[in-house]
Amino acid sequence: MDRNLSPDLPIVIGVSTRALFDLEEEHAVFKNQGVAAYTALQREREEELLKEGTAFEVIRRLLALNDQDRRLIDVAVLSQNSPDLSLRAFKSFEHYGLPIRRGSFTSGRPVAPFVKAWNIDLFLSNDDKDVREALAGGAAAAKLGPPPCVQCDPHTDEVRIVFDGDSVLFSEESDLIFKEHGLDTFLVHEREYAKVPMNPGPFGNFLQKLAKVREIFMRPDGVSKIRIGLVTARNAPAHARVIHTLRDWGTPVDEIHLVGSAPKAGFLQAIGAHIFFDDQKKHVDGAAEVVPAGHVPGPHDPEELVIVAEN
Structure with a gap:
């Protein structure tokens, strides 16, 4: 397709x-x-x-x-x-x-x-x-935004790039269902379409190219110089569609964190991300204190924190 x-x-x-x-x-x-x-x-x-x-x-x-x-x-x-x-x-x-x-x-x-x-x-x-x-x-x-206060570990040649999912890697379709119809409808929709790959969002093509570079540097032990992460407010069962989409694209990620309503900054600091991309400004502002972070303008009100997950 x-x-x-x-x-x-x-x-x-x-x-x-x-x-x-x-x-x-x-x-x-x-x-x-x-x-x-x-x-x-x-x-x-x-x-x-x-x-x-x-x-x-x-x-x-x-x-x-x-x-x-x-x-x-x-x-x-x-x-x-x-x-x-x-x-x-x-x-x-x-x-x-x-x-x-x-x-x-x-x-x-x-x-x-x-x-x-x-x-x-x-x-x-x-x-x-x-x-x-x-x-x-x-x-x-x-x-x-400004550089983070915390410096990453310099003693490695890895490049760790971390993304949010909806409206960044993936299209805003599911986000808009949540926005217009609420969490229950969103979860029903994602269960029904769990094995239907999502369309790419603004960073979909970049991920495809990054995955190609990751593959070039892959060692026999399954570790590459390029490490790709996903930190998303989705959790089970809505995560299944994410996995099936990445499989369909041929773009496996090295780690995924299904954080629900938890702040993302702690996860990003633990990863040691060299850059993080999210469409929600509040997530970006929190992350920017500990890792380099970029806001991807999307469909959400910048003052509204949207959590597409059950707590």
Whole structure:
């Protein structure tokens, strides 16, 4: 069945400079004082290295999967910052050993129109409008917040990427049934369709490509450098459809946590996630205190916490 899932590699990631580096002070100057003041500040600090931001660690680890014979991950910078920042940014890439050599710098203009031009699979940004437009254009996209207070364990070469299910990996169909008809109807529906695979959500295609990379690094003991997790408010019996969907897609996950109404942050910290994606802002805000987290704008009221599970 065609669900618009394509496994072609490399994975192309677009990341804003503010997602990759800590540029909050400079961005405040840009917003409050304008382009001229911002440009002057960047020129003044041109020789200063940029500090690591929210997306830095996951991008570093993903790029480390490449070798001389195989390019599995490609990264382009898509930045609303001025071209003056490009000198400082590329100097910082070189210092940190990040092989990033391409990008777009637009001096305040939206970068979403360039997501398609770059053929982006995953777009990480701090700009809500760019993220929403990238999603509308068919890319997986998430709005990142500040870096977490807790640092992940550096003594491993794993890349641990964790997702929510409905409205992220899977379509919003089941979420909308819950929203419109309530929990009882949702559970009846999921029991009835337990073996009917769900359609992909905004991150479905990205998962397909990520699973391909995971397979490339799979060892005989069943462990890969890519570790994929799912932390979802679903629990039994609604979890069965998740398992059957992942089987149908050929995208097994390494771990799944059916947390119901429990906060997700503790599970993500225990996993040591290098990034987590969820469509509910309250889950993202809680997770962002302990792991890098991205909000995938979806069908829910950002102030309403939706738990599609029996307690």
